[in-house]
Amino acid sequence: MENQVHIQAHDHYDHEGSKLGMWLFIFTEFLLFGGLFITYAVYKYMNPVAFHMAAEELSVTVGAINTVILLVSSATIAMSISAMQYNDVKLTKRLLLATILLAIVFLVNKYFEWGAKISHGIYPGSEQLMEVSRGELLFYGLYFFMTGLHALHIIIGVVFIAVVYFKVANGTVHAERYVLLENSGLYWHLVDAIWIFLFPLFYLIT
Amino acid sequence: MAEPTINLEQSFYEVKNYKSPILNWILSTDHKRIGLLYLYSIMTFFVVGALLGLAMKLELIAPGKTIMEAQTYNAAFTFHGIIMIFLIIIPGLPAVFGNFLLPIMIGAKDVAFPKLNLLSWWIYVLGAIVALLSQVMGDGPPDTGWTFYAPYSFKTTSTVLPALIGAFILGFSSILTGLNFIVTIHRMRAPGMTWLKMPLFPWTLYATAWIQLLATPVVGITLLMVIAEKMFQIGFFDPALGGDPILFQHLFWIYSHPAVYIMILPAMGVISEVIPTFCQKTIFGYKAIIASTLLIAFVGYFVWGHHMYTAGMSDTALWLFSLLTFLVAIPSAIKIFNWIATLYKGSINLEIPLYWALGFLFLFMIGGLTGLVLGSVATDVYVHDTSFVVAHFHFVMFGGTGTGFFAALHYWFPKMYGKSYDNTWAKVGFWGFIIGFMMLYMPMFTLGMQGMPRRYFDYLEQFHGGNILSSFGAIILIASLAIVIINLVTSAKRGKKAPKNPWDGITLEWQVDSPPTLENFETIPVVEKGPYDYKK
Numbered sequence: 001m002e003n004q005v006h007i008q009a010h011d012h013y014d015h016e017g018s019k020l021g022m023w024l025f026i027f028t029e030f031l032l033f034g035g036l037f038i039t040y041a042v043y044k045y046m047n048p049v050a051f052h053m054a055a056e057e058l059s060v061t062v063g064a065i066n067t068v069i070l071l072v073s074s075a076t077i078a079m080s081i082s083a084m085q086y087n088d089v090k091l092t093k094r095l096l097l098a099t100i101l102l103a104i105v106f107l108v109n110k111y112f113e114w115g116a117k118i119s120h121g122i123y124p125g126s127e128q129l130m131e132v133s134r135g136e137l138l139f140y141g142l143y144f145f146m147t148g149l150h151a152l153h154i155i156i157g158v159v160f161i162a163v164v165y166f167k168v169a170n171g172t173v174h175a176e177r178y179v180l181l182e183n184s185g186l187y188w189h190l191v192d193a194i195w196i197f198l199f200p201l202f203y204l205i206t
Numbered sequence: 207m208a209e210p211t212i213n214l215e216q217s218f219y220e221v222k223n224y225k226s227p228i229l230n231w232i233l234s235t236d237h238k239r240i241g242l243l244y245l246y247s248i249m250t251f252f253v254v255g256a257l258l259g260l261a262m263k264l265e266l267i268a269p270g271k272t273i274m275e276a277q278t279y280n281a282a283f284t285f286h287g288i289i290m291i292f293l294i295i296i297p298g299l300p301a302v303f304g305n306f307l308l309p310i311m312i313g314a315k316d317v318a319f320p321k322l323n324l325l326s327w328w329i330y331v332l333g334a335i336v337a338l339l340s341q342v343m344g345d346g347p348p349d350t351g352w353t354f355y356a357p358y359s360f361k362t363t364s365t366v367l368p369a370l371i372g373a374f375i376l377g378f379s380s381i382l383t384g385l386n387f388i389v390t391i392h393r394m395r396a397p398g399m400t401w402l403k404m405p406l407f408p409w410t411l412y413a414t415a416w417i418q419l420l421a422t423p424v425v426g427i428t429l430l431m432v433i434a435e436k437m438f439q440i441g442f443f444d445p446a447l448g449g450d451p452i453l454f455q456h457l458f459w460i461y462s463h464p465a466v467y468i469m470i471l472p473a474m475g476v477i478s479e480v481i482p483t484f485c486q487k488t489i490f491g492y493k494a495i496i497a498s499t500l501l502i503a504f505v506g507y508f509v510w511g512h513h514m515y516t517a518g519m520s521d522t523a524l525w526l527f528s529l530l531t532f533l534v535a536i537p538s539a540i541k542i543f544n545w546i547a548t549l550y551k552g553s554i555n556l557e558i559p560l561y562w563a564l565g566f567l568f569l570f571m572i573g574g575l576t577g578l579v580l581g582s583v584a585t586d587v588y589v590h591d592t593s594f595v596v597a598h599f600h601f602v603m604f605g606g607t608g609t610g611f612f613a614a615l616h617y618w619f620p621k622m623y624g625k626s627y628d629n630t631w632a633k634v635g636f637w638g639f640i641i642g643f644m645m646l647y648m649p650m651f652t653l654g655m656q657g658m659p660r661r662y663f664d665y666l667e668q669f670h671g672g673n674i675l676s677s678f679g680a681i682i683l684i685a686s687l688a689i690v691i692i693n694l695v696t697s698a699k700r701g702k703k704a705p706k707n708p709w710d711g712i713t714l715e716w717q718v719d720s721p722p723t724l725e726n727f728e729t730i731p732v733v734e735k736g737p738y739d740y741k742k
């Protein structure tokens with residue numbers, strides 16, 4: 001019968017539309033962090049000296065290494081998209097794995113960095129922090145909250161890219177239909193871009 | 207595995223993918239079912255919120271304790287606010303009528319991301335449940351007001367945390383709906399439907415979706431900061447932890463003022479649909495309405511400071527925010543003039559939806575004009591935090607958005623259910639609503655001018671008269687709302703079958719079946735003329 005169709009026909013594929021949706025989502029993520037950047041700006045303006053002093057406690061080296069790691073991972077995921085456009089599934093998968101690995105290295109670094117702070121008694125609500133100046137307290141609050149929220153985004157990104165990896169492996173994402181891969185790339189660049197702002201604000205303002 | 211097949215000629219109610227009727231609803235990605243899911247959830251919460259409002263009004267019928275303690279009253283206005291704002295009018299019209307009608311009005315089979323759409327509803331339910339948990343958990347329901355102002359929200363011993371987390375989760379639902387609508391409007395308009403041939407309800411949904419997208423993340427992060435501050439003692443807004451409570455107010459209102467336009471713009475869209483249909487006349491100033499919609503959405507971002515005139519800002523900031531607030535009133539006024547000009551010399555067919563639309567004009571204008579009193583710094587300082595403010599925003603939100611919602615419900619009811627409702631009861635409900643509404647909120651203007659503060663469960667004897675009038679108004683209002691809702695519910699079940707196009711509308715939704723089929727259109731229509739070209 002002509003009027004009998006499969007429900008699957010309902011499911012349409014629109015590459016441009018999906019990408020537009022992802023861009024809009026990324027926009028909201030920037031605004032989410034935007035609220036934090038405003039807060040940072042206000043408190044930095046109110047406590048310039050304290051922010052300067054507190055920032056000296058952070059290791060520029062660890063921050064710089066993590067910056068390089070994220071930049072390289074952005075490159076690997078961008079290359080995985082190109083590889084998919086050339087229909088090289090093997091290379092796509094390798095590059096996605098490389099991205100995930102780099103992300104994990106970033107998180108390990110972060111873990112040790114936070115661990116060192118916490119073992120020195122610097123963590124939200126700690127006795128030591130309750131004794132420092134108001135500006136330093138705000139700096140560390142922002143530091144833990146913003147890098148923590150960013151790390152959460154890294155974790156979500158890892159899961160997202162892992163899902164894409166399996167979809168590439170089982171053929172759901174392929175050279176004719178790879179918008180999911182592209183969107184995971186867009187998301188990953190967002191995570192990278194936010195770090196590009198966090199790095200100077202917390203590590204380089206000394 | 208045999209794939210299920212469906213018949214495209216039957217109504218979407220008949221499409222069954224699961225044996226269980228409940229699963230058929232809560233797992234459906236059909237935009238029409240999702241719209242109705244929102245309608246039923248919102249109506250349920252509305253009954254709770256409205257009854258809380260009634261309880262508060264009964265408390266205020268006489269000075270001193272009448273039916274509840276002060277602390278209960280604080281919890282009641284907080285819960286009333288949280289329900290009405292976060293669970294009802296913010297999702298409100300876009301989630302219900304946007305979902306049901308946007309794809310049909312632009313000639314599409316569904317929204318761009320149907321699964322995401324269903325996810326948005328699930329997130330909404332999750333957020334609602336979490337927010338409701340605050341009522342039963344810990345040391346008593348929250349008493350901060352829906353605005354969660356710092357530093358009180360850190361000092362109170364009531365259970366604020368679940369309410370904050372719930373509001374945060376609800377934000378995601380709002381963002382995802384907005385995102386879905388923007389992509390839908392960009393990508394899925396029927397052939398021939400250029401931007402300037404799109405009906406005005408989709409236009410207002412478009413502007414609203416942008417506000418949802420641009421403003422919600424800011425309140426999201428603000429709520430998250432408060433959550434982190436409460437849970438981990440990270441200093442943001444609590445002076446005890448080095449923070450600045452005024453910054454909370456800024457961040458909160460940067461979202462929450464634009465949120466007012468999330469609430470009102472779609473209602474304006476509904477009025478722009480109803481008026482031309484019942485005048486059988488093209489809308490006056492189609493482009494001016496679009497431009498003013500976009501202008502409201504834009505300027506609305508820069509006026510948040512008018513909530514903080516007494517909170518401590520520089521004089522320059524004060525007069526700038528005041529000036530911008532006056533400017534944002536202009537596009538709203540443009541719309542009012544356009545609607546009235548549309549009525550002029552139209553062949554007016556006074557049906558129930560037009561009653562509600564005219565009710566909108568009347569109540570919204572009172573709300574808008576009293577808004578100017580609050581927008582100007584000198585007069586605002588005088589009535590700040592009095593019942594004048596409460597009356598003003600109830601005129602705008604309830605008299606505006608609420609009335610718009612009922613206009614939409616009565617306008618599209620035959621399309622959604624394929625049934626007609628009882629006209630007599632609908633008229634009784636409408637007039638009761640208007641009379642009750644005026645009786646309830648008008649006295650609050652004068653009480654506020656005389657100095658009665660808001661959010662107090664007790665008052666001086668001199669305010670007694672106005673409060674009695676107001677409380678009786680509340681009883682009439684609630685009774686009329688009951689009539690309206692019961693009339694619609696019974697008509698949905700037992701009403702007479704409605705024709706496909708009972709109002710002689712010419713936008714696309716009136717060309718499809720009532721109720722529509724699963725894919726809305728047999729073949730996607732080609733649009734050749736403007737949305738309100740009645741002559742051709």
Ligand SMILES: [Cu+2]
Pocket residue numbers: 462463466509510512513
């Ligand atoms: Cu406002």
